[in-house]
Amino acid sequence: MKLKRKLLADLPRSRRVFAVAMFALAALGIALISPRPADDQVPLGEQQVVETAKPRVCVHTLLENEVREAKIKRSLELTRELGAATIVQFFPWAYYEPQPGRFSWDGADRIVRHAQRQGIRIIARLGLVPGWARPSSEAKPTTLNYLPPDSYEKFAHFAAAFAERYAEAIYAVIIWNEPNLSFEWGFRPVDPSAYTRLLRISYPRIKAANPTVKVLAGALAPTREKAGSGAGLNEFDYLSAMYQAGAREFFDALAMHTYGYHDAPSAEPDPERLNFRRAELLREIMLHHGDEHKPATITEFGWNDHPRWTGAVRPSQRSAYTVQAFEYAEKNWDWVDNLCLWALRYPADTLSYPDNFTLISADFTLKPIYFALQDYARGWARSEETWLPPPRAG
């Protein structure tokens, strides 16, 4: 240190300033290029196995926007402890192919490696279009869900690369999400024929890259919208139109979304009512088109228990309905291979009713419904009382 001081003192003032500045710059450079004490130092831990009595129990996770790897690991540990052997997880194309043909898999890798280590298999939902695969924003402003027809091949290329890279970890891929909603189709009129073309192009590419992965189509939103609505088209008309456009040969299972809203899981299905058994009406369309050998995967379902949202039920009902829905499917739906509950946890609270779809809050507080579902999935007798009878005087 003394030597350094002496060396500096021997220099003219302007050179001293220059030398100090250079030293600071060098230190900054070293700091920037040095390996960061990053999240990727989160240890994977020992190989785990999901202990479950109900292998069809699955949850939808939202790990793609999770900044901290430790939280990804924790979410998947809690999934395993819940007794859920499968997750549905979104893998946004825009995140992983920022430039044509240049893949950046780090974000997907960390999700996949932790899921594998926890013994959880993945149903991967693919979507979200990178800017380079959309029209230029000067020519036409578009949203991230806008996939122009001349980019179907590009999407298929990405989907195939994904399916190949994660062949050991993924059970299925879902092609797009809720294409029967205008919002999910880039704020354009929905188009079952165009979606079928997307399947037709993607299916053989994915299968060539990974022959064992299942390709799931649909993931249609439950909605009562009629033809000509600007918002979308009901899932029955949309699915029928997909079959008419020749979709049958280009998917292995149909992904279904079937939220319960106000109805109990046993409530009769009705095209004019949004409820859990609405999935049976989609199944009828599959049978009508000769697809009885294909399973369905419920990739989103659930109830909401916000105290004041009009689409919600009481927390006690949500808890009971959720378990009853799994029981109903177990007894009556041998054509369903997985039921994936929306949702395990959000990376951050929305501070409104969507938070009341989750099993775990953003700060990792386990909600009572988590324990109720865990008891079911693990085959445990209820470890505690649910609720007391209404109080009466005397």
Add this chain to the structure above:
Amino acid sequence: MAATATRRLTRRKRTILALLTAALSATLFAIMLIRQASAPDINEAFPAGEIVVGVDASFPPFAFDDGRTARGLDIELASAIAAELGIPVRFENIGFYALYDALISGRVDLLISALRIDRARMDDVRYTQSYYDNGLVIVMPADAPETNIESLAEARIAFEYASSADTQVRAWGEAGRAIQRLPYELPKYALDALQLGLADAAIVDATTLRLYQRETMNSTSHFEYITSDPYAIAARIDRVDAWKLVDGALAALKERGEIARIIDDWL
């Protein structure tokens, strides 16, 4: 000698330049302070001559669609603020997922929609002071000797099963508090249990308590907030004048007891 003179001159120039820069910065800062302190212009704040309020009308009694129009506490609050500012108000019913996008894109001027203050949005949004707190409350009989949480050791606490109150009671249990849990199917039953003397306390959110007291005409219980969940109005971060005017109107309405009256009307 000549070089030294040049250096001196340069140093003097530098000093003058630094002084000028400092003076300019101080002037700009003073202008900014004066501008901030001056009353914002309503015509600049709302150039369309109306306030467009985004609301998710699926939250009774804060906002709901009665088939013809949106009604509720938030609707009345927005109307009162607009009246205070002397400007018309128009409502846009927007689903929660699109509310903040509508604000940021300029489709609406304000969000008044039972919004909880979200720290993660403060890069884009300015919140006003709170107009309502929907935190959890612990409710105890009016004749209870103590009305605070510390007095509840060994107490029988009623709450709605699987609600946020349940999560709170579980957390207390995990923290070692000796509490007897009384989960009920509905929050109304938890409050009934308190009224019937089957529980020492009940935990519900503030809105549930108010609606229960309104329904049963019974407001004899004591309550104390144990969590805070403030509702506020949101304006886009760069709409400082709009935010200032609305926050000022809200403060004036509070001062005159108008906010309390609106809350009492609906809850």
